[in-house]
Amino acid sequence: MEAVRIGLAGFGTVGSGLARVLEENGDWIERRIGRRIAIKTVLVRDLTKRRSFLPGPGVALTDDPSALADDPEIPIVVELMGGVGAAKELIERSLRAGKHVVTANKHLLAEHGPELFALAEEKGVGLLYEAGVAGGIPIVQTLKDSLSGNRIEKLVGILNGTANYILSEMTTNGLEFETALTQAQALGYAEADPTFDIEGVDTAHKLVVLIRLAYGRDYPLKALPVRGITSVTQQDIEVAREFGYRIKLLAQVRDVDGRLEAGVFPALVKHTFLLARVGGNYNAVRLEGNAVGPIMLHGQGAGALPTGSAVLADLMTLCREGFRPDNTGFGPAPVTPADILPPELAVSRYYFRFTVADRPGVMAAIAQTMADHNISIAQAVQKGDESAADVPIVFLTHAAQAKAADAVAAEIDAMSFTRKPTVLFRIL
Amino acid sequence: MEAVRIGLAGFGTVGSGLARVLEENGDWIERRIGRRIAIKTVLVRDLTKRRSFLPGPGVALTDDPSALADDPEIPIVVELMGGVGAAKELIERSLRAGKHVVTANKHLLAEHGPELFALAEEKGVGLLYEAGVAGGIPIVQTLKDSLSGNRIEKLVGILNGTANYILSEMTTNGLEFETALTQAQALGYAEADPTFDIEGVDTAHKLVVLIRLAYGRDYPLKALPVRGITSVTQQDIEVAREFGYRIKLLAQVRDVDGRLEAGVFPALVKHTFLLARVGGNYNAVRLEGNAVGPIMLHGQGAGALPTGSAVLADLMTLCREGFRPDNTGFGPAPVTPADILPPELAVSRYYFRFTVADRPGVMAAIAQTMADHNISIAQAVQKGDESAADVPIVFLTHAAQAKAADAVAAEIDAMSFTRKPTVLFRIL
Numbered sequence: 001m002e003a004v005r006i007g008l009a010g011f012g013t014v015g016s017g018l019a020r021v022l023e024e025n026g027d028w029i030e031r032r033i034g035r036r037i038a039i040k041t042v043l044v045r046d047l048t049k050r051r052s053f054l055p056g057p058g059v060a061l062t063d064d065p066s067a068l069a070d071d072p073e074i075p076i077v078v079e080l081m082g083g084v085g086a087a088k089e090l091i092e093r094s095l096r097a098g099k100h101v102v103t104a105n106k107h108l109l110a111e112h113g114p115e116l117f118a119l120a121e122e123k124g125v126g127l128l129y130e131a132g133v134a135g136g137i138p139i140v141q142t143l144k145d146s147l148s149g150n151r152i153e154k155l156v157g158i159l160n161g162t163a164n165y166i167l168s169e170m171t172t173n174g175l176e177f178e179t180a181l182t183q184a185q186a187l188g189y190a191e192a193d194p195t196f197d198i199e200g201v202d203t204a205h206k207l208v209v210l211i212r213l214a215y216g217r218d219y220p221l222k223a224l225p226v227r228g229i230t231s232v233t234q235q236d237i238e239v240a241r242e243f244g245y246r247i248k249l250l251a252q253v254r255d256v257d258g259r260l261e262a263g264v265f266p267a268l269v270k271h272t273f274l275l276a277r278v279g280g281n282y283n284a285v286r287l288e289g290n291a292v293g294p295i296m297l298h299g300q301g302a303g304a305l306p307t308g309s310a311v312l313a314d315l316m317t318l319c320r321e322g323f324r325p326d327n328t329g330f331g332p333a334p335v336t337p338a339d340i341l342p343p344e345l346a347v348s349r350y351y352f353r354f355t356v357a358d359r360p361g362v363m364a365a366i367a368q369t370m371a372d373h374n375i376s377i378a379q380a381v382q383k384g385d386e387s388a389a390d391v392p393i394v395f396l397t398h399a400a401q402a403k404a405a406d407a408v409a410a411e412i413d414a415m416s417f418t419r420k421p422t423v424l425f426r427i428l
Numbered sequence: 429m430e431a432v433r434i435g436l437a438g439f440g441t442v443g444s445g446l447a448r449v450l451e452e453n454g455d456w457i458e459r460r461i462g463r464r465i466a467i468k469t470v471l472v473r474d475l476t477k478r479r480s481f482l483p484g485p486g487v488a489l490t491d492d493p494s495a496l497a498d499d500p501e502i503p504i505v506v507e508l509m510g511g512v513g514a515a516k517e518l519i520e521r522s523l524r525a526g527k528h529v530v531t532a533n534k535h536l537l538a539e540h541g542p543e544l545f546a547l548a549e550e551k552g553v554g555l556l557y558e559a560g561v562a563g564g565i566p567i568v569q570t571l572k573d574s575l576s577g578n579r580i581e582k583l584v585g586i587l588n589g590t591a592n593y594i595l596s597e598m599t600t601n602g603l604e605f606e607t608a609l610t611q612a613q614a615l616g617y618a619e620a621d622p623t624f625d626i627e628g629v630d631t632a633h634k635l636v637v638l639i640r641l642a643y644g645r646d647y648p649l650k651a652l653p654v655r656g657i658t659s660v661t662q663q664d665i666e667v668a669r670e671f672g673y674r675i676k677l678l679a680q681v682r683d684v685d686g687r688l689e690a691g692v693f694p695a696l697v698k699h700t701f702l703l704a705r706v707g708g709n710y711n712a713v714r715l716e717g718n719a720v721g722p723i724m725l726h727g728q729g730a731g732a733l734p735t736g737s738a739v740l741a742d743l744m745t746l747c748r749e750g751f752r753p754d755n756t757g758f759g760p761a762p763v764t765p766a767d768i769l770p771p772e773l774a775v776s777r778y779y780f781r782f783t784v785a786d787r788p789g790v791m792a793a794i795a796q797t798m799a800d801h802n803i804s805i806a807q808a809v810q811k812g813d814e815s816a817a818d819v820p821i822v823f824l825t826h827a828a829q830a831k832a833a834d835a836v837a838a839e840i841d842a843m844s845f846t847r848k849p850t851v852l853f854r855i856l
Contacts, residue, residue: 021719130574136717136720136721136723137723138570138573138575138723141574142570145745146558146570146738147566147741148461148744149453150453150737151456216459216460289564289737291449291733291736291737292727292737292738293733293734294728295565295566296727297725298724298725299724300721305718305720306720310574310720312577313574313575315577316573320752320754321752322750326748
């Protein structure tokens with residue numbers, strides 16, 4: 001049987017990883033679906049760029065999107081360019097031409113998912129994105145199929161390998177944030193511009209995609225509360241450890257009486273939880289279904305081959321006999337807006353770090369401010385030595401509303417004895 | 429749209445769990461697949477038995493298999509009776525009648541899988557079994573679809589919740605095996621006859637099913653080396669802990685240059701591995717694909733609702749438009765025999781516990797026997813006090829072949845100073 005010929009847009013890490021997997025596992029793929037999958041044309045931005053890994057013989061290189069979208073010999077276009085501009089145009093053009101699309105572009109799906117799914121639905125083609133969330137971990141298919149009969153009560157994810165690597169290095173090797181970030185960049189785990197990774201933006205993109213898969217609703221990216229890890233210090237790591245916690249960047253969504261409470265934030269995770277054990281650049285998703293109970297999936301969230309594996313899974317799905325698109329997991333119904341629990345009403349336990357002048361009455365003032373907002377203190381520790389003028393005071397609280405926690409931080413930050421902005425993490 | 433009406437064989441824990449999930453999540457299921465799934469007829473062994481949970485109004489109870497297999501209004505039969513006799517007859521009869529079958533019966537699939545899959549293929553119907561392995565954990569679909577483009581290099585599973593509960597209790601609460609087993613039975617985790625759970629038989633059934641899914645080959649149950657946990661003592665748990673290990677009952681398969689090395693055995697797992705953290709009656713599967721790298725899935729391996737969730741996943745798959753059966757994950761090709769690496773050639777590190785008389789020369793004799801079989805000792809410890817006449821000697825070895833390890837055990841067991849049979853575990 002003749003090979004399925006695909007168009008590949010983008011030939012960076014993942015693109016070349018996919019090419020390698022299609023080559024190395026060619027016989028195996030043929031055994032499973034009765035035919036091979038071959039790259040016909042690769043779309044790149046710059047034809048003159050020298051490449052360490054080439055698509056291989058018989059593969060055409062082009063810088064013209066229409067060479068993919070308008071080629072009748074190409075039934076499937078794989079988009080691995082990233083970004084929301086050219087990628088969106090290529091995907092729309094390919095869908096309009098009646099081609100299936102496989103993408104790893106969570107940014108695009110988070111910002112323009114509903115319209116793209118509507119277009120794919122209208123054309124009756126597949127728009128698949130297993131590689132868009134948690135790399136090789138099959139969370140998209142798990143939510144679409146295996147757990148689709150479950151109501152997802154809550155979902156927590158470690159979805160950014162770079163951020164997790166940085167926090168793991170800070171925890172294991174006592175590095176400060178900046179050092180760990182530089183190291184991540186040296187190892188190629190972090191982009192030259194790491195903003196999306198360390199500010200939680202990439203994690204937020206993935207969370208929006210997961211919410212859509214779990215609930216069939218669109219949670220607007222702009223409405224999602226997002227905090228990154230740039231304010232996490234070695235001292236926070238140490239204090240958290242003393243209390244029996246690890247600090248992780250978490251994406252979380254919960255069904256609160258039919259309304260969705262969601263957000264991205266650094267959080268203290270009890271060291272005994274499996275999520276606390278997710279190290280290095282690994283990803284994990286833990287969810288609770290009303291039938292299946294708690295499930296955790298763990299694996300590599302990035303990298304050429306793991307992400308290539310996820311793209312390959314989608315390609316093989318498209319190549320299987322009798323494929324019918326169900327891109328959202330909720331059939332032809334359009335993706336409707338989520339009923340959102342206002343983030344300020346979210347309830348959580350909190351970790352506060354205040355940096356204040358070492359003078360009498362400070363602890364009392366902070367404690368009083370907490371009391372004024374009806375936040376009850378579970379544990380407290382004051383660090384620092386005689387020499388230091390600024391001392392950190394850390395409070396771990398019982399459950400409190402986000403608006404109360406934010407109000408306390410704002411009031412303390414306005415006080416004369418405060419030396420640095422208050423740092424606020426959640427406790428899972 | 430009218431509900432899909434199914435026949436349910438067996439109304440024990442899982443059967444009633446499925447009924448509950450179909451009821452509680454009815455609206456949700458309808459939203460996902462456009463229709464409800466309703467139980468029309470329940471097949472039970474004893475119609476007169478009093479039941480705490482009833483199938484609900486409008487559901488017929490019968491003790492006649494033909495009421496399921498021959499009912500034209502029933503397109504899907506769910507088999508949750510267990511065993512290989514009546515269950516096999518019902519499934520074959522249902523498949524011959526052109527019905528799809530969903531089963532949780534790993535015992536039957538392990539012993540008669542190939543012929544049943546051949547029959548389903550001939551009839552062009554689905555024979556699905558997500559619930560057969562690791563309960564609610566979607567390992568069947570993950571191997572069939574999400575990771576089907578990967579060559580699975582190795583797979584290790586904790587697949588029996590009862591055995592894992594017993595070992596966890598021995599580890600966490602210092603119980604002896606018998607006490608932990610009695611406790612498991614009191615809690616309903618273990619059957620009145622726990623043989624299949626504690627002797628590794630149930631785990632072996634599941635491993636045979638997983639091997640078929642991962643490699644598309646049949647590893648005959650009879651050829652599989654299987655060891656249970658009945659020889660694990662509190663002392664083994666303690667010694668393992670001193671060396672930094674937990675003891676788990678593992679199912680393992682590895683691709684060794686195209687030949688499959690597989691088996692079920694108690695093994696020492698480094699406490700830092702996620703697998704060592706799988707507690708209570710949880711299950712986990714860790715595998716390494718040549719593209720995806722290491723992946724671990726963790727969740728509840730048994731229980732009414734988790735297993736019901738897995739059955740529901742299969743039911744929803746069957747109800748989706750355009751369903752085409754691919755029951756093995758390898759298309760229409762028949763399941764062919766695996767190329768087996770003779771178990772005695774398997775290479776592993778080992779944990780030996782010898783129970784010997786406390787007299788001079790014993791340690792030397794044991795060490796010499798090890799040396800005779802070219803097994804090199806990594807760590808050794810001799811426990812016991814002055815008073816005890818019998819002393820345990822524990823050796824942890826470097827990599828050795830199974831036949832060498834077994835030969836050492838046999839020779840030591842034949843020696844005059846040996847008081848109890850040598851205990852042999854693997855080290856993961």
